[in-house]
Amino acid sequence: MGKQVNNLAKNISTTSYLKNCIAILFFISFFNVSSQNSNFIEGKKYTLGEVSVAGNTAFSEQTIIAYSGLRKGQEITIPGEDIGNAIKKLWNSKLFSDIEVYVTKIEDNVAYLQIKLFDLPQLNELKVKGVKKGKVEGIVKENKLTKGTKVTENLITTTKNFLTKKYKKEGFLNTKVHINTIEVQDTVKASRVNMVLNIDKGEKVKIKDITFKGNDVLSDKKLRKSMKGTKKINPIRVLKRSKFIDSSYQADLGHVIDTYKENGYRDARILSDSLIYNDDKTISLVIKVNEGEQYTFGDIKFIGNTVYTNEQLSRLLRIRKGDTYNGILLQKRIADNSKPDAQDITNQYQNNGYLFSSVNPVEVSADNNVIDIEVRISEGKPAYFNSVSVVGNDKTNDHVIYRELRTRPGQLYSKANVVRTVRELGQLGFFDAQQITPNFNNPNPVEGTIDMEYAVQETGSSQIELQGGYGGGGFIGTLGLSFNNFSIKDIFKKEAYKPIPMGDGQKLSLRLQASRFYQTYSFSFSEPWLGGKRPVQFSTSLSHTKQFLYDYTTGNADKSRSFNITGLTFGLAKRLSVPDDYFTLSQAVSYQRYDLNNYNTGLFTFGDGFSNNLSYTFGLSRNNTSVDPIFPTGGSNFAFSAKFSLPYSLFNGVDYEQLSDDYDDAVERRNNADSTADIEYIEATNDITEIDQKRFNWLEFYKVKFSGEWYTQITKNLVLRPKIEFGFLGAYNNARGVIPFERFYLGGDGLGNFSLDGREVIQLRGYPNQSLTHLDETTGQASQDGSSIYNKFSLELRYPITLKASAKIYALGFIEGGSSYENFRDFDPFNIKRSAGLGIRIFMPAFGLLGIDFGHGFDPLPGQTTKNGWETHFIIGQQF
Structure with missing residues (x-):
C-alpha cells in the first residue's frame, strides 16, 4: 500500500489528540518506506499530487479533501505541519473513528497521498x-x-x-x-x-445502623439527629427514608462537625468513615471522630464601628463572655444567609444605608480554651439609590409597578425595602413570583450610589371559566371571565384590545350561570389605587339570582314559583401604616333584596313576600405572607370582620315579644288542624307568613368572623400551614330571633354554587357538602337551615412539585376538624367532626386554581351513628 503516515486507533478521545500527533511523527521517522517508494527522502519538500480517499465513509471524496485543507500543487514537507493540520481538522470534526494517511507513490518531486478513514457509526x-x-x-x-x-x-x-x-x-x-x-x-x-x-438498579440500599467511635461528649443519638439526609431504618419515619445517597452523606458529615461546633468543640474532626455491606443487603456506617476540647467565648470587641455603639451591637450579637463557644451561632448573628430579614449585625447596617459595609469575626486568641473575638467592621460610605427601574413588564403599565416600589431614587439604601419590594411585586399576581430578581447595578463605593433594577416576568393574569355539566336534574352552563390586570380607561380605545385593555391593575369579573332551575348573573370591579396616589381600593359588585322551585310531579322547574335575590355592594379598603403597613382596614355597604313568590321550602319560614338586607361591614386584616401568593412559604394572614344591620327594633315600634307569642300560637293552631285543607290550617299558615313578613321585612343582625393562618417552611420543600376559623351570627333582639339568611353551612369542598340566601359555605373535607349543621330539635336530623355559630381548625403540609409560571403544582396532606351550633348554650369548640386526607393543587394563569382532595371523615354525620368515610372533593377557583 505504501508508506503509512498515520494510523490512529479507533475512537481516540479528544484529550489524547496531542499524544497521537507525536505518534504520527514517530511513525513517519522510523518506519521504512516500501520498495516502490525507495526514492522517498524524509524531511524533504515535495509538490503534492493527487489526493485520494479510501475507507468507509458516507462523505464524498471532494468534501473530505476540501475539508482537510490539502490541495494539489501545494508544497509540503513529509513529515510536516501541513499533514498534521489536515489530520487535526478531520479529527476535530468528530465524524470519524479512524484516520490514516499514506504516501502512495513518489514521482520525481511529486508526492501522492491517500486519506483512509472510517465514519463514526x-x-x-x-x-x-x-x-x-x-x-x-x-x-x-x-x-x-x-x-x-x-x-x-x-x-x-x-x-x-x-x-x-x-x-x-x-x-x-x-x-x-x-x-x-x-x-x-x-x-x-x-x-x-x-x-x-x-x-x-438492584434494590435500594438501606442503612441498618449508624454508629460513631471516639464520641465521649455527644451521644450517637444526638449526632445521628444532626444528619438530615442520612437516616437509619425506622419503620415509623415517613418523611425521611433510610436510603443511602452519597452526596447527602458527605453533606451530613459536615453537619456532624457543625453540631460539635455548636456545642463548643470547634476542633472536632472526622477521622475516618466506613461503609459496611451486611448480609441482609443493607449497609452500616461507622464514623470515627476526634472531639477535641470544649471552648468558651472570651472577650468580644468591636473594631471600626462608628455608626453604632458597642452596646447596640452587643444587643444584636446576644453572645456573652463565658458562653459556650458556638461558631455557627456567631456567624448567624453576624450574617444569617438563610433569612433575608434576620436580626443580625450585617442587616442592621444594610437596612440603614450601609450597602458597602462588611462585618468579619476574627479569632485573636484561644489561650486556655477561651476564644477572644474581634468583630472587625468596615462601614463604608452610606449608599443612595441613583436610579430605580423595572424591566420585563410588557403588559403592566409602569405606574402600576412603581407605586408598589419601596425603593426610590435619592432614597437611602435599605435591604429590607428591597426585600419588601420583591414581596409586593409578587403579591400583585401579574408576575411570576419565583422569577422576580433584584439586580444591583453600577455600585459605586466612592460616591455611595447604586442603580436598582427589578427584573420581572409577566404571567397570564386573566382567567376564563367555560364549562358545562349535569347536576341538580339538568344541564348547567357557566361562563366566567376574570380580568385581573384590566384598564378601564382604555375601554373605548380600539387599539387597546390585545385582546382586552390591560395594564392598569384593575380587576373586572363577569359570570353567568344558568340551568333549568336557576340563573345567576354577577359583575364586579375594583380599583386598587383610587385616585392613583394612595393605596385605597374601591370595589363594587352587582348580582342577580333567580331560583325556580322543583316540581316533583313533572321533574321540571315551576317558573310560577321563584326566589329572587338582587344585590349591590360598594367597598373601600385602605392600607394602614400603624401598627405596620401590612394592615388593611376595609369598609363596605351592601344591599340585598330577597323576593319570594310562592317559594315554600324547608329553608325559610315563609314562602311569600320579601326581605331587605342593608348592612355595613367593617374589616381589619394583616397579611405578610411571602412573595408567592399561590405558594407562600412564610408569614401569616389574619382577618377580622364584623357585619351589622341597623337595629330596627329600637325605633320601628313593633312589639316583637308579642309577635313571637302570636307566632307560637299560629304554629300550634296549624299543628292541631285536621288537614292541610282545613280552614284552621290555612288561616294559621297565612298568619305565620304575615308575622314572618313583619319579623324579616328588614333583616336585623350582626355577624362576626375571624380567621388566622401561618406559614412555616420546615425544610426547603415542606411548608406547614395551620389555620383557625370562627364565625357567629347574632340578633340584637332575642324576641325577633336570628335571621334565616346569612347563615353558616359547614362541610364539603367549600364551593358555594347555590348560595342563594347569602349563606357562607365553609369547607371541611371528608364530609358531604353543607352536611355538618346542628341537629334540629324537632326532627332529630341535621338542620337544613344552616347554623349561627361555627369553628374550624386545620393543618396542612404542602410540598411543591413545580412552581413555574406556566403551572404551579403542589401536593398537600391535611387534618382538620370543625363543628357548627345554633346557640352558645350548645357551643363546644372541641367537640368537632374530624377528617384527614391528601390533595393536589394546580394553578394555571388562564384557569385559576384547580384541585382535588381525598378526605376521610372519622366521625358520623349529625343524626347518624357510623363514620362518614371517604369523600372526593373538586376545587375550582379557590385556594385553601
Whole structure:
C-alpha cells in the first residue's frame, strides 16, 4: 500500500489528540518506506499530487479533501505541519473513528497521498431494559441518544456514568449499567449500530445502623439527629427514608462537625468513615471522630464601628463572655444567609444605608480554651439609590409597578425595602413570583450610589371559566371571565384590545350561570389605587339570582314559583401604616333584596313576600405572607370582620315579644288542624307568613368572623400551614330571633354554587357538602337551615412539585376538624367532626386554581351513628 503516515486507533478521545500527533511523527521517522517508494527522502519538500480517499465513509471524496485543507500543487514537507493540520481538522470534526494517511507513490518531486478513514457509526435503534416505559423518554433526552447520534466511546462512557450516578442518588447504590452496540448489516453506506442499554438498579440500599467511635461528649443519638439526609431504618419515619445517597452523606458529615461546633468543640474532626455491606443487603456506617476540647467565648470587641455603639451591637450579637463557644451561632448573628430579614449585625447596617459595609469575626486568641473575638467592621460610605427601574413588564403599565416600589431614587439604601419590594411585586399576581430578581447595578463605593433594577416576568393574569355539566336534574352552563390586570380607561380605545385593555391593575369579573332551575348573573370591579396616589381600593359588585322551585310531579322547574335575590355592594379598603403597613382596614355597604313568590321550602319560614338586607361591614386584616401568593412559604394572614344591620327594633315600634307569642300560637293552631285543607290550617299558615313578613321585612343582625393562618417552611420543600376559623351570627333582639339568611353551612369542598340566601359555605373535607349543621330539635336530623355559630381548625403540609409560571403544582396532606351550633348554650369548640386526607393543587394563569382532595371523615354525620368515610372533593377557583 505504501508508506503509512498515520494510523490512529479507533475512537481516540479528544484529550489524547496531542499524544497521537507525536505518534504520527514517530511513525513517519522510523518506519521504512516500501520498495516502490525507495526514492522517498524524509524531511524533504515535495509538490503534492493527487489526493485520494479510501475507507468507509458516507462523505464524498471532494468534501473530505476540501475539508482537510490539502490541495494539489501545494508544497509540503513529509513529515510536516501541513499533514498534521489536515489530520487535526478531520479529527476535530468528530465524524470519524479512524484516520490514516499514506504516501502512495513518489514521482520525481511529486508526492501522492491517500486519506483512509472510517465514519463514526450512527445510532439506528435504542432499546432500554430495566426501567419502566415511562422513564425511557427521559433517559433518551438526558443522554442525547436520539436516532442519528454519532456513537463514540465517550458517549458510551458518559451515558454509563450519568445513569449510574443518577440511580445512586435515588438510593440504588449497586446500580450497574451495561451498553452493547451491534452493527447493522444493510446496504446503506453509512455505518449504523443498534444500542442495547441495560440498567440493573438492584434494590435500594438501606442503612441498618449508624454508629460513631471516639464520641465521649455527644451521644450517637444526638449526632445521628444532626444528619438530615442520612437516616437509619425506622419503620415509623415517613418523611425521611433510610436510603443511602452519597452526596447527602458527605453533606451530613459536615453537619456532624457543625453540631460539635455548636456545642463548643470547634476542633472536632472526622477521622475516618466506613461503609459496611451486611448480609441482609443493607449497609452500616461507622464514623470515627476526634472531639477535641470544649471552648468558651472570651472577650468580644468591636473594631471600626462608628455608626453604632458597642452596646447596640452587643444587643444584636446576644453572645456573652463565658458562653459556650458556638461558631455557627456567631456567624448567624453576624450574617444569617438563610433569612433575608434576620436580626443580625450585617442587616442592621444594610437596612440603614450601609450597602458597602462588611462585618468579619476574627479569632485573636484561644489561650486556655477561651476564644477572644474581634468583630472587625468596615462601614463604608452610606449608599443612595441613583436610579430605580423595572424591566420585563410588557403588559403592566409602569405606574402600576412603581407605586408598589419601596425603593426610590435619592432614597437611602435599605435591604429590607428591597426585600419588601420583591414581596409586593409578587403579591400583585401579574408576575411570576419565583422569577422576580433584584439586580444591583453600577455600585459605586466612592460616591455611595447604586442603580436598582427589578427584573420581572409577566404571567397570564386573566382567567376564563367555560364549562358545562349535569347536576341538580339538568344541564348547567357557566361562563366566567376574570380580568385581573384590566384598564378601564382604555375601554373605548380600539387599539387597546390585545385582546382586552390591560395594564392598569384593575380587576373586572363577569359570570353567568344558568340551568333549568336557576340563573345567576354577577359583575364586579375594583380599583386598587383610587385616585392613583394612595393605596385605597374601591370595589363594587352587582348580582342577580333567580331560583325556580322543583316540581316533583313533572321533574321540571315551576317558573310560577321563584326566589329572587338582587344585590349591590360598594367597598373601600385602605392600607394602614400603624401598627405596620401590612394592615388593611376595609369598609363596605351592601344591599340585598330577597323576593319570594310562592317559594315554600324547608329553608325559610315563609314562602311569600320579601326581605331587605342593608348592612355595613367593617374589616381589619394583616397579611405578610411571602412573595408567592399561590405558594407562600412564610408569614401569616389574619382577618377580622364584623357585619351589622341597623337595629330596627329600637325605633320601628313593633312589639316583637308579642309577635313571637302570636307566632307560637299560629304554629300550634296549624299543628292541631285536621288537614292541610282545613280552614284552621290555612288561616294559621297565612298568619305565620304575615308575622314572618313583619319579623324579616328588614333583616336585623350582626355577624362576626375571624380567621388566622401561618406559614412555616420546615425544610426547603415542606411548608406547614395551620389555620383557625370562627364565625357567629347574632340578633340584637332575642324576641325577633336570628335571621334565616346569612347563615353558616359547614362541610364539603367549600364551593358555594347555590348560595342563594347569602349563606357562607365553609369547607371541611371528608364530609358531604353543607352536611355538618346542628341537629334540629324537632326532627332529630341535621338542620337544613344552616347554623349561627361555627369553628374550624386545620393543618396542612404542602410540598411543591413545580412552581413555574406556566403551572404551579403542589401536593398537600391535611387534618382538620370543625363543628357548627345554633346557640352558645350548645357551643363546644372541641367537640368537632374530624377528617384527614391528601390533595393536589394546580394553578394555571388562564384557569385559576384547580384541585382535588381525598378526605376521610372519622366521625358520623349529625343524626347518624357510623363514620362518614371517604369523600372526593373538586376545587375550582379557590385556594385553601
